[in-house]
Amino acid sequence: MEIYLKPSVRFVSLARRFVYDVYTDILKDADLAWRLGMATHELLENAVKYGEDGGMTLRVTTETIQGKDALVLTVSNVASQENARILREAFAEMATFEKPSDYYDMLMTRASTRDEGSGLGLGRICTEANMSLSCQIDSGNVVCIRAMTPIG
Amino acid sequence: VETIQIKDLKDRDFSTQTQQDGAVITVHMKGNWDMNAVAPLDEFTRAVQTQARQLKVERVVLQMSEVEFINSSCLKSFARWLGQVSKSGQDPYTVTFRTNLPWQRRSLEALKALAGDKVTIES
Numbered sequence: 001m002e003i004y005l006k007p008s009v010r011f012v013s014l015a016r017r018f019v020y021d022v023y024t025d026i027l028k029d030a031d032l033a034w035r036l037g038m039a040t041h042e043l044l045e046n047a048v049k050y051g052e053d054g055g056m057t058l059r060v061t062t063e064t065i066q067g068k069d070a071l072v073l074t075v076s077n078v079a080s081q082e083n084a085r086i087l088r089e090a091f092a093e094m095a096t097f098e099k100p101s102d103y104y105d106m107l108m109t110r111a112s113t114r115d116e117g118s119g120l121g122l123g124r125i126c127t128e129a130n131m132s133l134s135c136q137i138d139s140g141n142v143v144c145i146r147a148m149t150p151i152g
Numbered sequence: 153v154e155t156i157q158i159k160d161l162k163d164r165d166f167s168t169q170t171q172q173d174g175a176v177i178t179v180h181m182k183g184n185w186d187m188n189a190v191a192p193l194d195e196f197t198r199a200v201q202t203q204a205r206q207l208k209v210e211r212v213v214l215q216m217s218e219v220e221f222i223n224s225s226c227l228k229s230f231a232r233w234l235g236q237v238s239k240s241g242q243d244p245y246t247v248t249f250r251t252n253l254p255w256q257r258r259s260l261e262a263l264k265a266l267a268g269d270k271v272t273i274e275s
Contacts, residue, residue, distance in 0.1 A: 009186070009187045009188060011187045012186060012187065013165075013184055013221070014163035016221065031254065031255070034255050037221075038221075038255070041186070041223060042223065043203045043222060045187055045224075045225075048187070049187075091167070104262055105262070105265055108231055108262050108263065108265065108266060109235070109266065110230050111227075111228045111231040112228075112230070112231040112234065112235025112236075112266055113232070113235060114228070116239075117188055117228075118224045118225045118227065118228035118231075120225075120227060120228060120231075124224050124227075124259075124262075127258070127262065128258040128259060128262070139198070145209070151160065
């Protein structure tokens with residue numbers, strides 16, 4: 001499944017519901033579909049908040065990774081130079097944590113005193129959706145974030 | 153006897169209904185709490201916190217079973233509140249999240265870690 005969306009707040013919840021409905025039907029696993037929908041929502045909201053005008057692409061595929069079937073969610077968009085830098089730093093910080101739950105606990109504590117933004121989205125995907133995350137940013141600041149979870 | 157005076161949220165997509173019964177404030181939350189709900193929820197939780205202090209309640213109950221979704225920015229409003237509940241002597245009450253939705257429990261467990269035994273999660 002691949003959807004191209006204008007970066008609008010109103011499309012985010014619509015996309016989450018669509019992904020949830022479609023993958024509840026396909027996977028016959030409401031919890032996995034909810035986790036996929038939540039990750040969709042958080043990544044699209046980040047793309048709306050921090051992306052440049054131009055659009056965002058949502059893709060959900062199944063892939064075989066190291067011999068196991070996996071569900072892969074990809075959101076791509078163009079970010080500003082500054083937001084691309086912030087994203088690189090967020091992923092670098094995430095990589096310093098061995099356990100996703102420790103990372104999320106740290107983000108939650110930080111969020112409790114933070115003025116702007118929550119900074120919780122990536123940690124929430126790792127922990128609550130139990131999905132592993134990776135990020136690629138090319139020279140044109142095209143950001144591509146992949147969230148992956150095993151299926152079956 | 154002082155009773156709670158709070159302006160509930162009534163949006164097309166999300167709403168609250170607040171009531172007080174003695175030393176307990178109960179907030180029924182409904183709907184889809186996405187980016188449009190962030191600022192209203194932040195203001196609302198601050199108002200509930202202020203009222204809970206003024207009325208010297210023992211417990212605030214957040215009924216979440218009719219919440220379709222809550223985004224991470226809205227979770228932050230609870231994180232701010234619970235962070236203060238855990239540290240401040242001005243917030244001597246407990247906060248209870250009530251839900252029967254498995255996905256919500258994951259979010260709420262992360263919040264509970266902020267305030268330990270001053271937060272409970274019930275079905």
